[in-house]
Amino acid sequence: MNKNTFNLTRRELLQKAALSAALLSLPNLTGFTSIPQYKPTGAPAGKTLYLTNAEVIDVVRGLIFSNQTIAVRDGIIRSVSSWVPDAREGDVVLDLKNQYVLPGLIDAHCHITMPGASALNAGVLWAVINQLKRNYIQQIRQGVTTIRDMGALPKTLHDNLALIQKGELIGPRVIYCNSFTNINGGHPDLDPGEMSILAGLLMAFTGHSNMWFKDTEELKEKMRLNSAGGASFIKLTMDKISVLCGKGNIPAYSDEHLKIIFAFAQKNNLATAGHIHTKFGFGRALQFGLDSVEHSINELLTPEEIETMARKKIFTVPTMSVVQMIAAPEAYDELPKKFRTDFIEQGITERRKYIDSNLTEFTELSIHKANLAHLANYKKYGCENLYKNKKYMANPEFYFNIMLTGPANLLAMKDAGIVIGCGTDAGVPLTYHGTLWREMEMLGRIGFSNAEVLRCATFNNAKIIGMVDKIGTVDTGKIADMVILKENPLKKIEACRRPSLVIKDGKIYDPEKLSFAT
Ligand SMILES: [Zn+2]
Structure with missing residues (x-):
């Protein structure tokens, strides 16, 4: 990594000292x-x-x-x-x-420096630190030899890549973008420092996963720093609505920002990948010629939209299994009628089977138990009150809508010849590293043949990450x-x-x- 990028400022050094003191005062919890x-x-x-x-x-x-x-x-x-x-x-x-x-399988969308935990507190701290190493091993163990990291804690990522290089940590090849290139307050609209003091302190060690630029000058300067050290693409977040319960609109890039970003990408031979769940973000992806649409859209796409996407050779990585995990039935006394389709009912059954199974191989169990306990907050507070009570949870209604429209959109994209990849979004709570098989089986339930699923998880992913001449x-x-x-x-x-x-x-x-x- 470019040294200048991650040199600590004086303030960060002080934070680091404070964190060391805080860590020493914690009991070394076993388990x-x-x-x-x-x-x-x-x-x-x-x-x-x-x-x-x-x-x-x-x-x-x-x-x-x-x-x-x-x-x-x-x-x-x-x-x-x-x-x-x-x-x-x-x-x-x-x-x-x-x-x-x-x-070798490829997980084309995951967050290797994220532990899959709903919250960071003293109770799970050591498990989380351990999990950040386990993530790499879990991917290899499940046959994933390459991952595309879609937004990382940059210092932690580069520390671990150095360990893999030296043979001191087992892990896949990592294609990465470093931090998210997001506008101040844009998705993921959560500052870890806001979630807990501990997480805020930890940032001195880990670097910040959000770029959060305020103006065009800062955007240019931060993009230059962020792309240093081997990043091969830019991760954008294109929607203007938060996925969090109790939070509404969030800032989105202006046209001028997008022009600067796409010019920078072209000049530096960087691909662009955008987190997109809505037609607003999707429309801008088509307009600016984004390379890949990440996740699935919460409305049905028109044949014209699909046709434009195919013509512009835009790829997609649908990550439907994370959608299934976040579409939490725990938020409802009774699931609204419009969501009671066969596909969703089956999804709920699969989800339940998975979260109730023995997940020792996929997560530190203390993290999983805390995640399950966290789900009770939906009913305790009500979705609309979660954010103001400092509980940061995804809006299940938003994701149930994607469960409704995702399969039809995906089948239409497949018919139009759009290159569809396969990725987990692992690192998000309840979606753990080494679970690409879940997304593969999900594509099967949506209507992909086994041969198509295998192609998505290997050859198509290799195309999407720009490595088809080397792997896939x-x-x-x-x-x-x-x-x-x-x-x-x-x-x-x-x-x-x-x-x-x-x-x-x-x-x-x-x-x-x-x-x-x-
Ligand atoms: Zn993601």
């Missing part, structure tokens, strides 16, 4: 899991790893090639063929008879990122829930050794 110490295996440098007798899935065409040998050397796939390998001294041969090989398929010349499955995911998409092995950069990870089960 959170330990980070597994694990080194991946594979062939040494210059030697070849042969994966033999593999059933290789062609995600572009939805086909299987049987009895293939995949040769990997120095992190790159050197060949995929039906030849029997000619292994030499030092090479490693791994027999994958009756096992299926997919390209199992092909000669690509980076050796692969997921090994015991069952055929073209027949049964649930096979993706439990990979038997995960390969990233040619190194082999055993998911069982990356378990958090106690």
Whole structure:
């Protein structure tokens, strides 16, 4: 990272000192899991790893090639063929008879520096700190070898990327934008410092996830700093309405701001991705030629809107599983009739099954328990009173509306040939890292075939994040990122829930050794 960007100011140093004192005065609460110490295996440098007798899935065409040998050397796939390998001294041969090989999965929308916690207080502090490391391991364990981080605590992100680089932390490849490029008060319209004093103090260590520019000059200066250090895209937040209960309109970019942002993106070869839930934001995405629409829209799109989106080659990452989680039935005594569709009823059942299941592998349980307890606030305060009572919770009605319109919009986009990706929005409360399989199964319930789901989570995602020449398929010349499955995911998409092995950069990870089960 560009050093100047994250040098601490005097004020931040004082905050840091105050935080250290605050942390020392807290009891070191136990009950959170330990980070597994694990080194991946594979062939040494210059030697070849042969994966033999593999059933290789062609995600572009939805086909299987049987009895293939995949040769990997120095992190790159050197060949995929039906030849029997000619292994030499030092090479490693791994027999994958009756096992299926997919390209490494990609989570095209998540927040790796967010712990999935509803609130930050002393009770969950240590679990949260631990969770921020676990996030990376959970993604790898579930076969996700690349993620696109959609808005991060920049210092924390770069600290952890350095650890991954040194081999001290196991994690996926991370494509990132650093902070959100949001106007002052724009989405996500929450200052962590507002949520808790502790979170405010922590920002000295973590950097701020919101850019929050006030004028064009500040926008230009902050964009320059924010894009330093390897950011490959700009994350915009395009709506002018808050998703929080009890909060109405929020500031949105002016046309002048958007002109400056898109000119900067073009000049610096940065992609643009926008958080969009409403037609207001969607209309501006079409107007300015945004590269990807993130999330789903709360109204039905017209055929003309879909056609324009297709013509402008705008991608989308629908993140419908996070919508399902935030559409909380806990807010209602009885769900309004208009929301009682088969798709929503099924969503509620799936959601309940998931939050009541043993989630040890996906979250520190203290974080999950606190999240569940938090849901009671909907009835305790009433949605409209939550914000003024300093309870920051998403508006369920808003998300139930997306549950109503999301599937039809998505199927229309698919028919129009729009490239649809797959992402979790993990880091949001109740949506945890390593749950891409939930979004994949959700796309299946919406009406995507298994072959289409697999393409969304690999090849399409690789296109969306601008890496399709390097990842997204199992092909000669690509980076050796692969997921090994015991069952055929073209027949049964649930096979993706439990990979038997995960390969990233040619190194082999055993998911069982990356378990958090106690
Ligand atoms: Zn997000």
